[in-house]
Amino acid sequence: MASSVSPTPLLKDQLDIVIPTIRNLDFLEMWRPFFQPYHLIIVQDGDPSKKINVPEGFDYELYNRNDINRILGPKASCISFKDSACRCFGYMVSKKKYIYTIDDDCFVAKDPSGKEINALQQHIKNLLSPSTPYFFNTLYDPYAEGADFVRGYPFSLREGAPTAVSHGLWLNIPDYDAPTQLVKPLERNTRYVDAVMTIPKGTLFPMCGMNLAFDRELIGPAMYFGLMGDGQPIGRYDDMWAGWCTKVICDHLGLGVKTGLPYIWHSKASNPFVNLKKEYKGIFWQEDLIPFFQSVSLPKDCTSVQKCYIELSKQVKEKLGKVDDYFNKLADAMVTWIEAWDELNPSAAKSDAALPNGPAK
Numbered sequence: 001m002a003s004s005v006s007p008t009p010l011l012k013d014q015l016d017i018v019i020p021t022i023r024n025l026d027f028l029e030m031w032r033p034f035f036q037p038y039h040l041i042i043v044q045d046g047d048p049s050k051k052i053n054v055p056e057g058f059d060y061e062l063y064n065r066n067d068i069n070r071i072l073g074p075k076a077s078c079i080s081f082k083d084s085a086c087r088c089f090g091y092m093v094s095k096k097k098y099i100y101t102i103d104d105d106c107f108v109a110k111d112p113s114g115k116e117i118n119a120l121q122q123h124i125k126n127l128l129s130p131s132t133p134y135f136f137n138t139l140y141d142p143y144a145e146g147a148d149f150v151r152g153y154p155f156s157l158r159e160g161a162p163t164a165v166s167h168g169l170w171l172n173i174p175d176y177d178a179p180t181q182l183v184k185p186l187e188r189n190t191r192y193v194d195a196v197m198t199i200p201k202g203t204l205f206p207m208c209g210m211n212l213a214f215d216r217e218l219i220g221p222a223m224y225f226g227l228m229g230d231g232q233p234i235g236r237y238d239d240m241w242a243g244w245c246t247k248v249i250c251d252h253l254g255l256g257v258k259t260g261l262p263y264i265w266h267s268k269a270s271n272p273f274v275n276l277k278k279e280y281k282g283i284f285w286q287e288d289l290i291p292f293f294q295s296v297s298l299p300k301d302c303t304s305v306q307k308c309y310i311e312l313s314k315q316v317k318e319k320l321g322k323v324d325d326y327f328n329k330l331a332d333a334m335v336t337w338i339e340a341w342d343e344l345n346p347s348a349a350k351s352d353a354a355l356p357n358g359p360a361k
């Protein structure tokens with residue numbers, strides 16, 4: 001029987017909110033009722049001499065590029081500059097079990113009843129309840145209030161798998177790629193779909209970093225947002241790369257990834273022409289990237305996220321290095337990221353994933 005209804009714990013001492021920003025943080029005023037109890041990690045991108053004002057009353061730490069260079073030294077080369085991908089530095093320096101990351105142009109949305117959505121609470125609910133990657137439940141989340149496993153659902157699979165990622169969605173400005181933005185400039189997402197689903201094992205998905213939460217202890221080292229922005233041939237594929245790496249590792253380690261509720265209100269449409277320039281190589285390359293990730297197989301002795309990620313970086317170099325030399329650089333940066341992660345998180349560096357490698361065969 002799926003869990004009965006109990007209040008969602010705040011987890012205020014177990015969760016950090018990571019915000020990449022080149023703007024001001026006035027958006028926090030709208031989130032204050034939901035975010036004030038939490039510690040914020042603000043990753044200031046762009047010009048480090050620019051002063052970012054954080055509204056009064058929030059507990060935060062702020063890192064700019066000088067801080068990243070000071071803390072990581074030469075390893076700072078793996079952290080993107082002038083791209084929201086810089087946010088992954090916040091994941092690395094956090095000491096908490098959970099991360100929630102949100103963009104500074106994302107606001108509190110309302111559900112169809114007009115009630116303000118506490119996105120963070122829904123993400124916590126998603127992360128604290130199991131996922132069902134091995135068999136699709138046609139009533140969606142069986143652990144949600146008023147739902148359960150449907151007839152025919154194997155009882156041997158009803159315990160589910162630990163949830164590593166909770167991927168939220170967006171009302172108003174949807175996360176479209178540049179070509180779609182260009183042909184549908186006025187399209188707004190007004191559809192509120194009241195569902196949380198587990199993305200089945202063996203299926204990839206386009207992970208958006210705008211409204212994303214994850215269990216840092218289960219999957220944190222896989223959440224590297226790649227080499228994007230300044231000096232790189234590609235942008236706006238930071239979260240996509242992290243999502244593909246994360247999903248194949250979650251599948252291997254027997255972890256779940258959920259998508260759906262909660263919604264946020266995404267307010268700013270970034271410039272489609274600028275986005276096209278950033279994305280165009282990604283749009284072309286991903287026709288090779290997706291078959292690569294679909295064919296990834298990780299050895300049984302990859303029993304920790306770090307080991308999986310290092311193995312993945314070897315396969316990236318071997319199989320994608322021939323697509324473009326960028327992937328050789330990215331593969332090296334993946335290793336640097338893990339080295340930096342383990343340097344900043346020494347205790348976690350030793351731990352293997354304490355999880356079976358999927359359901360009992």
Ligand SMILES: O=c1ccn([C@@H]2O[C@H](COP(=O)(O)OP(=O)(O)O[C@H]3OC[C@H](O)[C@H](O)[C@H]3O)[C@@H](O)[C@H]2O)c(=O)[nH]1
Nearest residue numbers: 020021022023045082083084103104105209210236270
């Ligand atoms: O150089 C930069 C540009 C932006 N940021 C911060 O990143 C957040 C997203 O920026 P923005 O809202 O302008 O871009 P979107 O196109 O809406 O972002 C989506 O697509 C790109 C990424 O995948 C992103 O995750 C998606 O949300 C915002 O907080 C900016 O302040 C930055 O740090 N550096």
Ligand SMILES: [Mn+2]
Nearest residue numbers: 103105268270
């Ligand atoms: Mn935005």
